[in-house]
Amino acid sequence: MIKHFLEIENLARRFPGKDGELTVFENANFGIDKGEFVCIIGHSGCGKSTIMNVLAGLDAPTDGNVFMDGSEVAGPSLDRGVVFQNYSLLPWLSAVHNVTFAVRSRWPGWNKEQVREHSYRYLEMVGLGGGAELRKPAQLSGGMRQRVSIARAFAIQPKLLLLDEPFGALDALTRGTIQDELVKICNATHQTVFMITHDVDEAILLADRILLMTNGPHARIAESVKVDLKHPRERGKIIHDPGYYPIRNHLVDFLVRRSEELSGAVTPETPAQAAGAYPVEVNPAATARNETGGATLSAIDAR
Amino acid sequence: MLQSLNARAMLVSIGFLVLVLGVWEFANPAPDASKPLTEYEILMGGADQEARVPPPSAVIIRAFEELSNPFYDAGPNDKGIGIQLAYSIYRVLTGFMLAALLAIPVGFLIGMSPLMYKALNPFIQVLRPISPLAWMPLALFIIKDSETSSIFVIFICSIWPMLINTAFGVAGVRRDWVNVARTHELSPLRTALTVILPAAAPTVLTGMRISIGIAWLVIVAAEMLVGGTGIGYYVWNEWNNLDLTSVIFSILMIGVVGMLLDLALSAATRLVQYEE
Numbered sequence: 001m002i003k004h005f006l007e008i009e010n011l012a013r014r015f016p017g018k019d020g021e022l023t024v025f026e027n028a029n030f031g032i033d034k035g036e037f038v039c040i041i042g043h044s045g046c047g048k049s050t051i052m053n054v055l056a057g058l059d060a061p062t063d064g065n066v067f068m069d070g071s072e073v074a075g076p077s078l079d080r081g082v083v084f085q086n087y088s089l090l091p092w093l094s095a096v097h098n099v100t101f102a103v104r105s106r107w108p109g110w111n112k113e114q115v116r117e118h119s120y121r122y123l124e125m126v127g128l129g130g131g132a133e134l135r136k137p138a139q140l141s142g143g144m145r146q147r148v149s150i151a152r153a154f155a156i157q158p159k160l161l162l163l164d165e166p167f168g169a170l171d172a173l174t175r176g177t178i179q180d181e182l183v184k185i186c187n188a189t190h191q192t193v194f195m196i197t198h199d200v201d202e203a204i205l206l207a208d209r210i211l212l213m214t215n216g217p218h219a220r221i222a223e224s225v226k227v228d229l230k231h232p233r234e235r236g237k238i239i240h241d242p243g244y245y246p247i248r249n250h251l252v253d254f255l256v257r258r259s260e261e262l263s264g265a266v267t268p269e270t271p272a273q274a275a276g277a278y279p280v281e282v283n284p285a286a287t288a289r290n291e292t293g294g295a296t297l298s299a300i301d302a303r
Numbered sequence: 304m305l306q307s308l309n310a311r312a313m314l315v316s317i318g319f320l321v322l323v324l325g326v327w328e329f330a331n332p333a334p335d336a337s338k339p340l341t342e343y344e345i346l347m348g349g350a351d352q353e354a355r356v357p358p359p360s361a362v363i364i365r366a367f368e369e370l371s372n373p374f375y376d377a378g379p380n381d382k383g384i385g386i387q388l389a390y391s392i393y394r395v396l397t398g399f400m401l402a403a404l405l406a407i408p409v410g411f412l413i414g415m416s417p418l419m420y421k422a423l424n425p426f427i428q429v430l431r432p433i434s435p436l437a438w439m440p441l442a443l444f445i446i447k448d449s450e451t452s453s454i455f456v457i458f459i460c461s462i463w464p465m466l467i468n469t470a471f472g473v474a475g476v477r478r479d480w481v482n483v484a485r486t487h488e489l490s491p492l493r494t495a496l497t498v499i500l501p502a503a504a505p506t507v508l509t510g511m512r513i514s515i516g517i518a519w520l521v522i523v524a525a526e527m528l529v530g531g532t533g534i535g536y537y538v539w540n541e542w543n544n545l546d547l548t549s550v551i552f553s554i555l556m557i558g559v560v561g562m563l564l565d566l567a568l569s570a571a572t573r574l575v576q577y578e579e
């Protein structure tokens with residue numbers, strides 16, 4: 001078996017409940033390579049945040065293991081930066097101090113000037129400056145808070161970045177600009193990213209691969225969809241790529257129809273999901289290319 | 304609009320003050336010397352000035368006298384109001400600080416550890432409702448010093464609000480902020496100092512503010528009980544001297560000092576307050 005940078009093996013998380021235990025997800029097997037940007041999509045409540053908490057080391061899995069860089073994840077670490085669903089900035093610290101807080105914990109030996117300079121570099125990278133960085137989170141807009149939170153996660157230069165619906169609470173315009181920012185940063189740093197999102201277009205714009213999760217309880221990672229569109233991608237142009245709509249249709253079809261059909265516990269009748277198996281790999285863009293390619297050929301034959 | 308609201312509120316306050324003082328001044332005139340003495344007054348040796356509640360004018364005159372020389376010391380039963388207040392404030396602050404030194408760390412422990420919460424809760428529930436003055440005889444017996452005993456009583460009564468508020472504040476720190484500390488691999492000590500403490504500080508300071516208010520209530524009673532020095536003793540002494548003007552004056556001073564202590568802590572609370 002190929003060893004990936006991040007290896008998830010037979011992961012399951014169950015919560016004890018009043019009437020028996022609640023299996024949020026089970027049988028999760030996947031890998032993420034270094035420098036890869038992976039998104040996970042699924043309906044609300046299917047267990048995406050639960051998976052991420054396990055990957056972050058904030059929560060322990062009921063079954064299975066997570067390996068990063070060959071060693072087992074057994075607790076939170078500065079090697080994994082987390083951007084939480086609700087920003088989670090410390091409200092009594094100014095924006096810049098929220099970042100220096102992280103930088104100091106990462107490099108305790110640095111002096112004040114080094115910490116400051118490093119923090120400002122990352123604040124500028126997300127486009128925050130001009131005095132706004134001196135304000136407390138409560139005095140910042142939602143978009144600015146999100147930028148601070150992203151700067152904080154990037155500033156510790158983690159090996160893996162975990163993003164939980166980072167743009168969920170933003171309006172479309174702000175979301176677009178921060179997405180562009182994120183694309184730029186990722187192109188520059190080749191950061192390995194695991195990101196949760198609800199937004200199909202956002203996933204296609206950012207991801208190399210999209211994991212599809214069935215509805216919970218007993219949620220599974222049913223498919224791994226390759227986003228076969230070339231980099232660098234731009235929000236305005238990507239929709240003209242012939243591969244775009246096949247991917248988008250595939251994702252929407254999954255969310256609307258198949259996430260429900262495939263939901264429920266694994267039974268012997270669903271052999272595709274045998275324990276330990278990786279999710280089915282699909283590449284809608286390539287399939288579409290081949291089909292149109294085939295169609296042209298047969299048209300030529302007919303002539 | 305706000306400016307004018309404040310101005311109007313001040314006008315109404317002054318209006319009330321003048322009204323109350325006016326009623327007090329004129330509704331209770333000095334006894335008429337031409338009236339025959341009642342049987343009670345004969346028994347009491349005549350109707351003198353002391354037998355009535357003194358008018359505000361007399362209290363204001365007394366306040367001027369006392370406050371123009373607050374720190375004179377003419378023997379154990381005749382000290383300036385400043386000295387007496389200073390004794391009381393010293394006892395309150397000493398007892399309060401000692402209580403804070405114990406209550407805040409223990410509150411932290413209880414707030415962070417459900418085990419310690421369950422283990423210590425029964426003791427707290429039994430000890431908390433005890434009137435602090437009920438400890439006085441025991442304290443006097445064990446400590447054998449009235450000064451230290453009153454400090455001990457302040458200590459006991461200041462502990463509970465601080466302890467309970469600290470525990471409550473610490474236990475209520477948002478899970479997300481603790482997770483931020485965890486993902487940054489902070490040591491338990493640094494987590495406590497850089498995340499939990501600032502997060503819980505407003506609640507802790509609210510507890511301190513309640514404590515100092517209670518301590519100031521209790522010190523007057525404690526000093527009345529043990530005597531010697533302090534504003535509580537002063538009130539009681541002036542009552543024994545049948546000097547009601549001084550009693551009213553010192554009651555007002557107790558109120559003013561209590562207000563100042565509260566203002567100081569509310570200013571401190573505002574310093575650590577944060578907006579989510």
Ligand SMILES: Nc1ncnc2c1ncn2[C@@H]1O[C@H](COP(=O)(O)OP(=O)(O)OP(=O)(O)O)[C@@H](O)[C@H]1O
Nearest residue numbers: 015022024042043044045046047048049050051216
């Ligand atoms: N501590 C817990 N105890 C019991 N059940 C839990 C706990 N945490 C999460 N769950 C359950 O796990 C399921 C998945 O929750 P999770 O927060 O992971 O969903 P999600 O996919 O992130 O949803 P969303 O997209 O709305 O954020 C939910 O049904 C939730 O009720």
Ligand SMILES: [Mg+2]
Nearest residue numbers: 048049085164
């Ligand atoms: Mg979630």
